[in-house]
Amino acid sequence: MSEAGMAMDEPARLEVDRLLDDHETRIIVCCGSGGVGKTTTAAALGLRAAERGRRAVVLTIDPARRLAQSMGIDSLDNTPRKVTGVGAGGDGDGRAPGELHAMMLDMKRTFDEIVEGHTDPERAEAILANPFYQSLSAGFAGTQEYMAMEKLGQLRARDDWDLIVVDTPPSRSALDFLDAPKRLGSFLDGKFIRVLMAPAKVGGRAGMKFLNVGMSLMTGTLSKLMGASLLKDVQTFVAAMDTMFGGFRTRADATFRLLQAPGTAFLVVAAPEPDALREAAYFVERLAAERMPLAGLVLNRVHGSDADQLSAERALAAAENLEEGGIVDQESGKAGLRDDDRSTPDTGLDDGGDTAAEADADVDEITAGLLRLHAERMQVIAREQRTRDRFTSLHPEVAVAEVAALPGDVHDLAGLRAIGERLAAGVPAGA
């Protein structure tokens, strides 16, 4: 480890294989801010679990096209599909591979299915045709979060899998998906629903009007605000959904309890950048406050180096030295940098002389390039470690698995498998 790494105690290592092999683990939730590799992590965990013998299903929310293709789920049909090619050359420790299923969430269809499944066909049709419902279900803020949690509950209820790995929506804030079930619940319990429904209920019974002076004042205001037609759409929607609200609330509560249950493990996913780790810290605190079981932090795209004995400063100085060419002290072979025991050159191989110096110019340039690249790499490593250390000092209790950065994106199962191996290793490889 480089000097920067010494400054701080290393956090406990998150042992991914132990988590995946533990048959008590029934649900793994990958959460974190957008753009940190959450979906890829979820997919890699699912594949690794399957290749270690679990019957796993991965619920992805909004996977990149090629990642979805790699698992054969590029068609949006909202049901888990079996992934082919699982077990081909995986690190299963000799275990028979299990199975991997994968699906992509279609929030509108999930919402439609709830409506269809919980009310009579006639009423379902009225709801599905309601303009307010159509906008709501097509994915306005929050719907994705509700539906992801709803789908998780459904998958768990089917009991076809012994491990469910869930990706979470790229919410505007880390809190949205945890809050979704509660918000829905508090809204459904709230008086506002009754206000909205009041005119629909009261309308037919003129004699009840006197009870509702306050209410009609309120709906009058609402009507003024929203325009009468929208208010009517909302009211029709709420009235039609009335019988279903209880079910929503029950399921939202059940999902929330499921998330708190011992069989659930949360993994907070982040990249070693200040924003992502700040969100991660926020998440860790929030999970603790909600008594949700946190397994650890997955830190993606961490850089390492097999040449970390060479600091950025020395590499840059050496590069400059080579680029300036002539200043090398040929007699001693010393570059005139700072004195350092380790940097004593092997003069026997340095044959010196003018012709050699000319031929060296080209190689010097190449070598200087290598050194500059290394200096950049070391700067990145130092910065990432500072960022990680800041997180670790806030939350020393959180186990961490670091995943080495890959040069490109993942396109196939082999790529996911490679991520899985890095996840299990938990420490960044070198170069």
Add this chain to the structure above:
Amino acid sequence: MVSGKGGTGKTTVAAALALALAREGRRTLLVEVEGRQGIAQLFGAEALPYEERKIAVAPGGGGEVYALAIDAERALLDYLQMFYKLGSAGRALKKLGAIDFATTIAPGLRDVLLTGKACEAVRRKDKAGKFVYDHVIMDAPPTGRITRFLNVNDEVAGLARFGPIHNQAQAVMKVLKSPETAVHLVTLLEEMPVQETADGIEELRAAGLPIGRVIVNMVRPHHLDEDALRAASGERRADVAKALSRAGLGGARRGGLAERLVDPLVAQAAEHASRVELERGQRTVLEGLDTATYELPLLGAGMDLAGLYELATELRKQADDE
């Protein structure tokens, strides 16, 4: 409007843009809508309240950057206050849970409020009839949601077919679709962000929203070409070891420090080269999008206030060069 896939640095770019536009005595407003307090973090300031306050002075002096974190709930109460003088009725609505409903559950209202507040700032004039802000820059939702976010007013105007919400939504849409607005998309030279950028541009075009620039962020310098790399790992390997040794990095003999450095350094360079190759491919994809681009360098020391000014200066330079 500055959008981009998560992790591409859209908040940073939005802030740099606000600084860059605040030249020669101009005043810009930098707006945040996702409640993450990213702007405050970036400027090393305390969490922003729901209030416009000066957060920076532009590079070279003169201009000023104001910042505002829009809170949907407060924006709704403001809005009710402004249009309906609903002091106590507003409070009653809040007590009933109507405000929660409106800002979190009702389709799109939250986004209407956020864009509405930004448009109000765009149109606001002082007593002399001069615009209060020369530019309003919004750190907008990510690319995957940006079209829906900006287009929500159209959708709401369709839902609420008349009445004040309808009118408000239409007024906002008029500003957003006018040449006064530009939606900039921040990307990295990586496959997923570039793909999202391409999808985002397509969606914005289809919705008739004005596209600004693609801003390629965190562009790395290229140090070595592939021929050099091949040479370093092949026939010139021993010479590289000697060069390292000459540069003062230990012995070039087998087992010497310089010799042991060659393999890891070459491996790092190979990784770099494959990255460069991937970046080249992504650049080609971006060129095919037919949208002008700006490029911002990766800052080796990480992002801080000095870096932000550096990026602002870079943006200004590239805009002036056009």
